[in-house]
């Protein structure tokens with residue numbers, strides 16, 4: 001169990017996109033060239049996000065995930081080996097204390113953490129209001145937040161209707177938001193700022209992309 005295993009996991013999982021006929025169009029790579037630990041936040045539409053995540057995952061970066069994933073067979077084993085930090089959403093006090101510990105580990109072990117601040121998968125067409133954990137994490141560690149937005153999958157993947165075509169996903173990496181000097185009092189405005197930046201980016205990249213690369217056989 002070590003965050004360094006994410007290098008191997010990343011290089012293997014990246015190939016899954018070819019089987020699904022997915023392409024990624026990434027902008028803002030330069031914003032990931034930030035030294036040291038940081039917190040990445042991104043929108044969360046589906047398990048497919050894992051492919052986009054692996055497309056751009058920086059070194060020494062792992063994720064915060066719901067603890068149920070540990071029991072998901074091979075996926076759970078991969079998550080465990082990659083040093084993913086598991087939280088129990090049914091026990092928010094425990095989840096918070098795990099994240100407080102993670103803010104210390106980030107600094108001690110020079111780790112970057114990826115959090116989905118919506119806290120659950122969402123394909124409603126707008127981002128869900130953000131949970132606060134990712135922002136506490138960044139403020140407690142006094143590290144920057146790097147917001148990342150995945151364009152809507154709705155033109156090629158509809159989970160409820162069980163429809164899937166191949167398609168292109170636009171990923172926009174936004175400039176980092178500094179948290180140096182911020183305290184817990186600043187968290188509501190930090191969330192507000194991050195949410196509005198990400199939601200407007202989400203709407204703009206979701207409307208401007210020709211998503212579907214054509215039908216895919218199933």
Ligand SMILES: CCCCCCCCCCCCCCC(=O)SCCNC(=O)CCNC(=O)[C@H](O)C(C)(C)COP(=O)(O)OP(=O)(O)OC[C@H]1O[C@@H](n2cnc3c(N)ncnc32)[C@H](O)[C@@H]1OP(=O)(O)O
Pocket residue numbers: 009013044050063064065066075078079087089092095096097099100115116117118119120130131132133134136137
């Ligand atoms: C074949 C291929 C194999 C591939 C394998 C590849 C592996 C890759 C896997 C990738 C996995 C991705 C998995 C994604 C997920 O699992 S998403 C779901 C789990 N993640 C989250 O839920 C994160 C977001 N949630 C939060 O951050 C929450 O805040 C949480 C910490 C869980 C707490 O929940 P809740 O109480 O409901 O949250 P609130 O935000 O409403 O906060 C309530 C009050 O608590 C205060 N708070 C929150 N966090 C902290 C903290 N860390 N420290 C101190 N205080 C905290 C918060 O301020 C609220 O209080 P006030 O209202 O401000 O008084």
Ligand SMILES: CCCCCCCC/C=C\CCCCCCCC(=O)OC[C@@H](O)COP(=O)(O)O
Pocket residue numbers: 016044046047048050051066069075119120121122164
């Ligand atoms: C035609 C098929 C289209 C979908 C196929 C998806 C293929 C993706 C390929 C490999 C990735 C598998 C890794 C699965 C990791 C799942 C992470 C995840 O998404 O967990 C859910 C969690 O965050 C929130 O849970 P809830 O939404 O609250 O419950």
